Amino acid sequence: MQHQGKLGRISAHALLAAAALIMAFPFYWMATSALKTNDEIWRFPPTLWPQSPLWSNFADAWNAAPFARYMLNSIVVAGVIVVLQIINSGMMAYALTHMAFRLKGALTSLILVGYMIPVTAVYLPGYIVLSRLGLLDSYGGLILSNCVSIFSIFLIRQAFLQVSHELVEAGQIDGASHFRILWTILFPLARSSFAVLALITFIEQYNNYFWPMLITKNPDLQLVSAGLRSFFVEGGAYGLKWPLIMAASAFTIVPLLALFLLTQKTIMQSVNLSAGASKG
Amino acid sequence: MKLSRLIGDLKALLFTLPAMIPLTLFWFIPLGYVIYLSFMEWDFMSPDKTFVGLDNYRYLLDNPDFYDSLRVTLLFCAGSVLPIMAVGLALAALLSRKRRGGAVYRTLIFSPWVTPTVAVSIVWSWIYEPEVGLANTLLRLFGLEGVRWLEDPNWALIGILLVTIWKSAGWSMIFYLVAIGNVPPDYLEAAELDGANGWRKFRRVTLPLISPTTFFLFVVLTISALQAYDQINVLTQGGPAGSTRTILYFYYLSAFDSYQIGEASSVAILLIAGCVLLSLLSFWIGRRTVHYA
Numbered sequence: 401m402q403h404q405g406k407l408g409r410i411s412a413h414a415l416l417a418a419a420a421l422i423m424a425f426p427f428y429w430m431a432t433s434a435l436k437t438n439d440e441i442w443r444f445p446p447t448l449w450p451q452s453p454l455w456s457n458f459a460d461a462w463n464a465a466p467f468a469r470y471m472l473n474s475i476v477v478a479g480v481i482v483v484l485q486i487i488n489s490g491m492m493a494y495a496l497t498h499m500a501f502r503l504k505g506a507l508t509s510l511i512l513v514g515y516m517i518p519v520t521a522v523y524l525p526g527y528i529v530l531s532r533l534g535l536l537d538s539y540g541g542l543i544l545s546n547c548v549s550i551f552s553i554f555l556i557r558q559a560f561l562q563v564s565h566e567l568v569e570a571g572q573i574d575g576a577s578h579f580r581i582l583w584t585i586l587f588p589l590a591r592s593s594f595a596v597l598a599l600i601t602f603i604e605q606y607n608n609y610f611w612p613m614l615i616t617k618n619p620d621l622q623l624v625s626a627g628l629r630s631f632f633v634e635g636g637a638y639g640l641k642w643p644l645i646m647a648a649s650a651f652t653i654v655p656l657l658a659l660f661l662l663t664q665k666t667i668m669q670s671v672n673l674s675a676g677a678s679k680g
Numbered sequence: 681m682k683l684s685r686l687i688g689d690l691k692a693l694l695f696t697l698p699a700m701i702p703l704t705l706f707w708f709i710p711l712g713y714v715i716y717l718s719f720m721e722w723d724f725m726s727p728d729k730t731f732v733g734l735d736n737y738r739y740l741l742d743n744p745d746f747y748d749s750l751r752v753t754l755l756f757c758a759g760s761v762l763p764i765m766a767v768g769l770a771l772a773a774l775l776s777r778k779r780r781g782g783a784v785y786r787t788l789i790f791s792p793w794v795t796p797t798v799a800v801s802i803v804w805s806w807i808y809e810p811e812v813g814l815a816n817t818l819l820r821l822f823g824l825e826g827v828r829w830l831e832d833p834n835w836a837l838i839g840i841l842l843v844t845i846w847k848s849a850g851w852s853m854i855f856y857l858v859a860i861g862n863v864p865p866d867y868l869e870a871a872e873l874d875g876a877n878g879w880r881k882f883r884r885v886t887l888p889l890i891s892p893t894t895f896f897l898f899v900v901l902t903i904s905a906l907q908a909y910d911q912i913n914v915l916t917q918g919g920p921a922g923s924t925r926t927i928l929y930f931y932y933l934s935a936f937d938s939y940q941i942g943e944a945s946s947v948a949i950l951l952i953a954g955c956v957l958l959s960l961l962s963f964w965i966g967r968r969t970v971h972y973a
Contacts, residue, residue, distance in 0.1 A: 408878075412774050413781070419771055420788040423850065427791075429814055430803045444812045488698035501692035507700075514707045516959040520907040520928055521948040524935040525710035525717065533705075548702040578691060607796035610909045614936070625798035629914060632802050642806055652799040660794040664787060667794065671854045 427653070434458065434647035441642050454643070461631075461647035469620065470627030471655075477542050477612075477623065478605035482598045484547040489597065493556035494582045498568045515550045523614060530615055537618045545615065546605060552597050555673055559590035596670040599663055603656065628652050711952075718945035725939070736946040746947070748922050749930040755837060756908065756926055760844045761901040765894065767845065768852030773882060775853070776860040786857075790850035797847065801914035804843045805830065808915075833923035836916050840924055843911050852897050859893035860886060892966070899962040903955050927951055 433441060435453040462468070495501070496508060526545065527536075535541030563586055571581040587594065609625040616622060622630065631648055660667060718736055720729040740746050771789060775782055792800065807814040808829035816826030829839040863886050871881045907928055912918060918925035918933065925933070927947060935944035 409779070412777075412779070416771070416774050416781075416785045419767075420785045423792055423846065424788045426800065426803050426807060426846070429807065433806060442812055445817055446812055446814065484698075488702075491695045492699040495692045495695035499688070499692040499695065501689045503689075503693070507696060510708070511703075514703060516956045517707060517711055517952055518903060518907050518955040519707075520909065521931070521951040521955070522707065522710040522714055524931075524941065524944055524948060525713035526706055528713065529705060529710055544702060545706050548699050548706070550703075550707075553699060578695065603794055607798075609796070609798050610913070625796050625910070628796075628802065629798050632914070642809075645802060646806060649799045649802050653795045653803075656794050656796065657791060660791060661787070664790075668786075668790070668854055671851075672858055 427657070430646050430650055430653070434461075434643055434650050436643050438641065438643060457643045457647045458651065461644040462651065464644060465627060465631045465648070466619075467624070467627065467631075467648065467651065470622055470624040471652075473621060473627075474606045474624040477539065477546075478602045478608075480543050481546050481605050482601050484543070485549055485552045485597060485601055486594055488548055489552040489556045490582060490587060490594075492553050493560045494578065494586060496553075496557055497560040498563075498565060498581075498586075499578065511550055511553065515554070520610065523611060526611075527614055535615075537616050537621060539621065541615055542612055542621070542623075545611070546608070549601065552601065555593055555597055556590060558673070559593035560586055563589055592666075592669070593673060595666050596673050599659075599666055600670050603659070603667075606656065624652050714945045714948050714952075717941055718949050720942050720945075722941040723939045724941050732942065736942040740943055740946050740950075743943075745922065745925075746927075746930065749925050749927050752837065752922070752924060753906065753926045753928075756841065756844075756924075757902055757905045759837070759841045760848075760905050760908075761898060763841075763845045764848045764852050764901055765897050767849040768854075768897070769856050769894075771849070771853045772856030772860055773886075775857060786853075789853060792847045793851045795847075797910035798914055800847065801843055801911045804839075804846075804911075805915055808839055830916055831920055833921045836920055836924050840911055840915055843915070844905075844908065847911075848901070852901070855893055855897055856890065859890040863889050895965055896962065899958050903958055906951060906955060 432448070432450055434457055435450040435455065436447070437450075437452075437454055440447060440451060496504065530536055530541050530545060533541075535544065567585060568581055571585055576584070606623075607625060608623060609629070612623045613626045613629075616626070619627075619630070628648055632645055717729075719731060719733060721732045721735070722729040775786060808816075810816060810826055810828045810831075813829075815829060819826055827835050829835050867885050867889070868881055871885050876884065906926075908926065909928055909932070912924055912926065912929055916924045918929045928951065931944050931947040931951065934940045934947065
């Protein structure tokens with residue numbers, strides 16, 4: 401591996417640069433298209449950079465649909481789900497790793513069964529359950545139906561398995577309750593796994609589309625993906641106002657790219673952890 | 681003694697409740713319910729369900745649309761999973777060596793994965809615009825004819841596959857980067873002493889050692905390909921002429937479009953069966969290859 405010829409080095413860089421360009425170019429294309437006038441965007445051949453960037457497209461798109469509301473919906477719903485998943489995954493993982501009780505084996509296999517079920521396949525019966533509970537078209541439904549993730553449970557369980565049981569016992573001798581031991585001893589020790597859980601869950605829920613779209617018809621409750629899609633389809637936007645559509649896509653995508661740039665270490669670390677977690 | 685054990689049991693069960701209640705409501709009850717519904721005839725509106733035995737499955741197996749969607753699903757799985765793995769592996773192999781700008785390449789290549797599928801699919805539908813879109817502009821640059829990407833049944837699935845590969849290749853690259861980083865250097869040095877060149881070392885030493893990752897990616901990517909929805913919904917809605925209607929999309933349409941709850945449920949059961957089989961296979965192989973990890 402040590403010696404690579406000059407030619408090899410240059411061709412490797414060329415390949416990597418080409419790949420990076422292909423991956424990033426759609427984002428560049430989105431941004432420049434968002435700045436073009438309706439005339440310029442239909443010109444052939446397309447221009448690489450708009451002749452006179454029309455920054456007002458962003459404001460126009462922002463005001464053309466309740467995007468602030470959509471984003472707030474997404475952020476709040478995803479945020480609450482993250483908190484709930486931290487709590488219930490932490491408690492569940494603690495019980496599975498550091499408490500002895502009957503039914504533990506049965507519970508573990510039940511969760512394993514759940515892990516194998518493709519969630520999209522139970523959207524139909526899940527929809528019916530949610531409607532029986534009277535939770536269709538509500539924040540409660542959006543949050544409750546997503547507030548548990550088997551992947552998150554596995555992730556935290558994996559982290560708690562690394563913690564020596566003696567630490568837990570020492571806490572018990574000091575008279576601390578299980579609840580206290582979980583949140584004051586184990587939680588700090590497993591904080592990197594919890595950070596991964598929080599980030600991955602937030603991104604997943606912020607981007608979530610299929611299920612939220614099924615269970616909400618009220619436009620006020622739409623998450624950002626569903627809102628963007630309605631903007632794309634309705635409002636005479638289709639095929640006509642591409643600059644506005646690209647502007648709207650941009651302010652949906654950019655916050656996530658920014659979040660990724662700030663936290664990329666944790667996000668990429670999640671790959672390690674998720675490979676471990678899914679080995680069970 | 682007995683009492684204290686009982687109390688211990690109760691305390692532990694209390695700890696599992698915050699997860700078990702939603703899991704029961706939104707996973708286990710729906711799972712039982714969909715099995716039950718697959719033996720019923722029901723149109724969602726009427727109060728009565730009729731027991732029809734295996735008829736839903738029989739109709740399904742007589743339905744040519746089902747076989748069409750099965751074919752599309754196989755094409756979609758093969759056409760997305762294999763390229764995602766191959767591109768990810770190739771990029772990881774190039775990036776595994778320390779080189780200037782490596783971190784920048786990695787960040788750019790991974791970035792599509794974090795973005796919302798709906799939003800980037802909308803961007804791609806602009807790229808696929810037949811008259812002035814980027815895709816056809818590039819084709820014309822090379823002297824080729826433009827294509828009606830999303831309206832031509834021969835091209836629509838390819839259009840969706842490109843978006844899918846673009847979005848996930850960086851993700852599989854990260855897995856491969858970790859796996860290649862874990863290959864013990866002495867193995868490679870030993871191969872070098874035996875006179876193996878770069879490519880030979882990669883094929884004979886690295887590739888076999890990272891095979892658990894390859895297998896893991898294959899299973900996870902196939903399961904997620906079976907569940908792909910967002911990009912299909914934005915770009916083609918299963919069309920044109922059913923050329924992008926996967927099994928999942930077929931299920932969704934028969935449930936929420938034509939309200940054939942029984943038939944839809946039988947599709948769901950087949951989908952579940954496929955994913956369970958894949959997962960069991962991965963557990964089984966995972967157990968056999970533990971010594972690699």
